[in-house]
Amino acid sequence: MKTALIPSIVIASALAAPIAHADTLRLLTWGGYAPEEVIAKFEAETGHTVEVTTSNNEEMIAKLRATNGGGFDLAQPSQDRITSAQEEFGIYKPIDMARVNAGQFIPSMLSATAGNTTFDGEVYGLPHVWGTSGLVVDTAKAGNVQDYADLCDASLAGKVSYRLKRPTLIGFAYSMDLDPFAAYGDPAAYQAILDKVEAKLTDCKANVKTYWGGGDEIKNLLRSGEVVASMAWDTGGWQLNADNPDITFVAPKAGALGWIDTFVLPARGRADDAAYDWINFVMRPDIAAMITNTAGNFTAAVDGDAGVSADLKARYQGSFDQAAIDNIKWYPPVPAGLEAMEGATLDRINAAK
Amino acid sequence: MSDTSRLGFYLLLAPILLWLVVLIILPHIGLFVVSISEKTGPRTYETGFGNYAAFFGEPLYWRTFARTAIMSILATVLTLILGFPIAYYIAKLTRGRTKTTLFLMCMIPFWVSELVRTFGWMILLRETGVVSNVLQYLGLVSGPVELLYNDAAIMVGLVYTSILFMVVPLVTTLDSLDDSLIEAGYDLGGSSTAILREIVIPHAKPGIVSGCIVVFMLSLGNYLTPILLGGKDSLWFTGMIYTQFITRFNWELGSAFGFLLLILSSLVVFLGLKLSGQSLSETMGRA
Numbered sequence: 001m002k003t004a005l006i007p008s009i010v011i012a013s014a015l016a017a018p019i020a021h022a023d024t025l026r027l028l029t030w031g032g033y034a035p036e037e038v039i040a041k042f043e044a045e046t047g048h049t050v051e052v053t054t055s056n057n058e059e060m061i062a063k064l065r066a067t068n069g070g071g072f073d074l075a076q077p078s079q080d081r082i083t084s085a086q087e088e089f090g091i092y093k094p095i096d097m098a099r100v101n102a103g104q105f106i107p108s109m110l111s112a113t114a115g116n117t118t119f120d121g122e123v124y125g126l127p128h129v130w131g132t133s134g135l136v137v138d139t140a141k142a143g144n145v146q147d148y149a150d151l152c153d154a155s156l157a158g159k160v161s162y163r164l165k166r167p168t169l170i171g172f173a174y175s176m177d178l179d180p181f182a183a184y185g186d187p188a189a190y191q192a193i194l195d196k197v198e199a200k201l202t203d204c205k206a207n208v209k210t211y212w213g214g215g216d217e218i219k220n221l222l223r224s225g226e227v228v229a230s231m232a233w234d235t236g237g238w239q240l241n242a243d244n245p246d247i248t249f250v251a252p253k254a255g256a257l258g259w260i261d262t263f264v265l266p267a268r269g270r271a272d273d274a275a276y277d278w279i280n281f282v283m284r285p286d287i288a289a290m291i292t293n294t295a296g297n298f299t300a301a302v303d304g305d306a307g308v309s310a311d312l313k314a315r316y317q318g319s320f321d322q323a324a325i326d327n328i329k330w331y332p333p334v335p336a337g338l339e340a341m342e343g344a345t346l347d348r349i350n351a352a353k
Numbered sequence: 354m355s356d357t358s359r360l361g362f363y364l365l366l367a368p369i370l371l372w373l374v375v376l377i378i379l380p381h382i383g384l385f386v387v388s389i390s391e392k393t394g395p396r397t398y399e400t401g402f403g404n405y406a407a408f409f410g411e412p413l414y415w416r417t418f419a420r421t422a423i424m425s426i427l428a429t430v431l432t433l434i435l436g437f438p439i440a441y442y443i444a445k446l447t448r449g450r451t452k453t454t455l456f457l458m459c460m461i462p463f464w465v466s467e468l469v470r471t472f473g474w475m476i477l478l479r480e481t482g483v484v485s486n487v488l489q490y491l492g493l494v495s496g497p498v499e500l501l502y503n504d505a506a507i508m509v510g511l512v513y514t515s516i517l518f519m520v521v522p523l524v525t526t527l528d529s530l531d532d533s534l535i536e537a538g539y540d541l542g543g544s545s546t547a548i549l550r551e552i553v554i555p556h557a558k559p560g561i562v563s564g565c566i567v568v569f570m571l572s573l574g575n576y577l578t579p580i581l582l583g584g585k586d587s588l589w590f591t592g593m594i595y596t597q598f599i600t601r602f603n604w605e606l607g608s609a610f611g612f613l614l615l616i617l618s619s620l621v622v623f624l625g626l627k628l629s630g631q632s633l634s635e636t637m638g639r640a
Contacts, residue, residue, distance in 0.1 A: 058599045058600045058602075059599055061602065062598060062599045062602070065602070065604075085602075087395045087396075088395045088396060088602070089396075090396070158499075165600070205585060208585055209499075209502065210501075210502045210584055210585055211585050213580070224479070224480070224481040225481065226479065226480045226481055226499075336395055339600075339601060339602065340601065340603070343596075343600070343601045343603075347411075347413050348413070350413075350585075350588065351412075351413040351416070351417075351588070353586065
């Protein structure tokens with residue numbers, strides 16, 4: 001009896017082990033970053049299940065703030081929005097680098113992101129997908145648009161759209177020969193820049209058809225020809241280019257604005273094992289290429305661009321030559337409190353007649 | 354015996370008490386507590402009415418607030434003007450199957466979500482949309498016309514999304530008006546306008562008031578329609594609350610805005626009831 005019991009316990013625990021190990025990964029991410037086929041492959045390989053919630057930077061932080069960092073096991077905000085959110089709300093936990101397969105990451109991006117997401121000596125973010133925002137232009141109808149400020153050209157009245165958000169302020173500042181990122185640490189200097197941009201954008205308001213809110217909205221406006229020049233994400237421009245060769249992404253003269261979306265662990269996430277498994281899985285070159293092909297943006301995975309479709313590579317190279325890549329302005333971490341200043345500026349632009 | 358009946362009374366009372374306390378009173382206490390905390394630095398707060406002061410100190414905030422209230426009242430009046438003839442026709446001039454069919458036709462648009470209905474209006478009104486193309490085809494305009502992204506588009510959307518909530522209470526109250534009263538009015542030589550003013554409207558008043566309250570509340574608290582149909586100048590107060598909560602991470606000011614919106618809507622409803630000489634219990638009881 002006793003001897004018979006021991007093997008059955010062994011068998012039972014052997015059976016139970018993978019089941020206890022399999023978790024549900026609640027992933028808070030952007031549209032396109034977790035394609036169905038990638039999830040299916042991950043679930044088949046690891047036994048974990050994945051629940052995806054798509055969102056954006058602000059909503060991710062708001063959702064995690066509402067639960068003090070609970071409700072999700074892995075989130076993907078941009079790298080510049082991590083330290084201030086951690087300082088204000090304490091919604092993340094540090095990354096355990098021992099559990100990450102660091103060799104899969106492009107070393108320069110890994111260290112840059114680590115530097116930008118370090119708070120109180122701990123690293124909170126790993127790089128995943130990167131891209132830029134710049135200009136998406138119908139080159140047949142608005143070929144003269146080469147820089148953010150060109151959107152205010154009188155010939156484009158009523159045919160222009162951009163978001164009323166912080167990237168617009170930053171982009172316009174650069175095209176007015178100002179350097180907003182250098183002024184991040186100096187509120188008075190930053191306010192002076194904001195005031196100049198406010199005057200410019202208030203003047204420019206007559207040119208704007210509508211301020212767009214979501215990626216699909218701006219794509220619709222451009223596709224229908226109602227808008228011929230806009231400030232938008234590179235992927236949007238490349239997707240439209242597939243349907244209409246005239247429309248494409250243009251890297252502005254003042255520099256495209258570069259962002260890196262990261263992996264962060266919410267403070268009260270329950271499935272860290274599954275989260276690290278997911279990170280190590282999606283950074284594999286083959287999986288990274290699958291994500292690039294759906295999301296349209298490149299990843300921080302070593303050799304991640306090898307399996308990317310030739311069309312997408314051609315569009316990327318058409319928009320960015322080496323000089324344009326060198327000219328990308330990468331977002332540094334946003335200091336806490338800066339958003340309140342920008343908010344007041346955006347409100348005033350919105351209210352101006 | 355009296356113990357069991359008392360137990361029964363409390364058991365019957367429990368659901369409504371739970372509803373009131375858990376879903377209405379507690380969240381509002383929470384909202385109020387957040388709204389009176391001022392941020393002084395990362396993770397440090399102190400109690401005060403600074404957020405309310407910020408509202409009155411910044412013209413943009415209270416102008417948007419007033420604009421939202423005025424446009425909601427306008428939307429309510431337009432809905433009443435449009436909804437009354439429809440309700441009168443359904444309640445008084447049709448019988449049997451026609452009546453049911455017409456009533457159903459009013460409801461059918463509400464079988465799809467508000468989002469889909471609003472997108473429908475966007476397809477109709479946009480520069481490359483249906484209305485613009487039809488006008489060009491008929492030769493009435495020479496080039497594409499933009500009908501979207503302005504206050505008129507918001508008004509159309511608001512009236513469309515809330516007209517059912519005006520028609521239903523009106524049909525119910527007009528149904529209860531005895532036809533012989535209208536006939537008696539004609540027999541006594543009253544004109545159509547006199548009958549409408551002296552008999553129909555006084556009888557329908559509770560329905561009018563309750564319909565107006567519901568439509569006003571729906572318009573004031575609407576988020577989707579003004580955001581999607583409105584243009585670069587079309588600010589709506591619920592949009593500002595969203596901005597404060599989500600993009601500015603300023604829950605304190607957002608909560609103060611939420612509380613002010615609650616006070617505003619209560620005040621407007623109170624004034625409306627006073628002006629029309631109705632009481633809330635009577636209106637809601639009869640409609």
